[in-house]
Amino acid sequence: MNGASREALAAARESLDALTDNTSVDAKKLADELAAVTALLHREVSLRRVLTDPAQAGEAKAQLAGRLFGGQVGGETADLITGMVRSRWSQSRDLVDALEELANIADLTAAQRTGVLDDVEDELFRFGRILGSSTELRSALTDRSAPASAKSELLRSLLGGKADPVTERLVVRLVTQPRGRSLEAGLESLSTLAAARRDRTVAVVTSAVPLTDAQKQRLGAGLARMYGREMHLNLEVDPSVLGGIQVRVGDEVINGTIADRIAEAKRRIAG
The missing domain is CATH 1.10.520 (Peroxidase; domain 1)
Structure with missing residues (x-):
């Protein structure tokens, strides 16, 4: 706007x-x-x-x-x-x-x-990861010929009893009323709104192996100092990064992965 x-x-x-x-x-x-x-x-x-x-x-x-x-x-x-x-x-x-x-x-x-905002944030993030890994599910939820009622029923079978009712309502509404947006863009927007409820910013962190609790705390504190506000960490594990971490905050990417350093070295050699 x-x-x-x-x-x-x-x-x-x-x-x-x-x-x-x-x-x-x-x-x-x-x-x-x-x-x-x-x-x-x-x-x-x-x-x-x-x-x-x-x-x-x-x-x-x-x-x-x-x-x-x-x-x-x-x-x-x-x-x-x-x-x-x-x-x-x-x-x-x-x-x-x-x-x-x-x-x-x-x-x-x-x-x-009701004290479940953290759960809703995490469930929205996890649903986005599930969507990204399942072409079949994404196709079913974005099929323009399928009635909204069928999509709602599918989502309720997936989320009912497993996710908070608020998460279910938000996802059902996004899928049945996409209004021209991709599901990925809609889920990211919802995650950003959820973080903003507590004046927090979402940081998507990708690492080769799961971070320890101590590492998460240090990273969260460091990002909070950098951006001047509390950060909510959405954690992803991707072995292809080899080592280090990548942090994405909105459109900004902080890349400290070994894979990225190797790619940069190759670019310099080729240049």
Whole structure:
């Protein structure tokens, strides 16, 4: 998102945080309702264009949203939506992206309240690794001809009773409502949101052998000093790196593997 949309999303996040700071607010219900509105506005292109039309007054758009959704969702969800359509959005799609993000944050807030946010982070990461290693599973979950109900059933058979219900809801929603994204990109976005719930950054660490607890603690502390915030380590084991570790934080890669040093030496010799 750029410009006005970024500012509108930041304001919407603040509104959601203020709302969910009240523990009497049902975060799961809020997530489900925001997800339902996301799906509706994704389908109804003309409606979302009306709700983001810069030529229309913000209050008029808020009143329209209130009439459309007031009887369909709870008061908290309706207040969030009307506040969002008062804002200015650079593109109509940005409103839908923002609503989806708020739905995911609300689900992660529910996980945080019950003390299972760490589990959800780890389960999302592990599911991504499973997806990457199984062409058959990925094909089944991305098959455009397969009904959403069949994909949901497959995921529930895989995750039901094995993963936290929040993880299951997030993954089912991502698979059944991909909105043009790859599953890998969607899972990475969810992991980033989960880490941000505690102002943490995700670092994907690849090593030839599993790290010891002491090594993980030292690495986490070193990265926290480097980036100025607590880091959540997603650990991968890949024997092909030979030795050392690779750390990826967002688009930045810190490569200290023996395989990379050998490749660099070969490039220099060839050059």
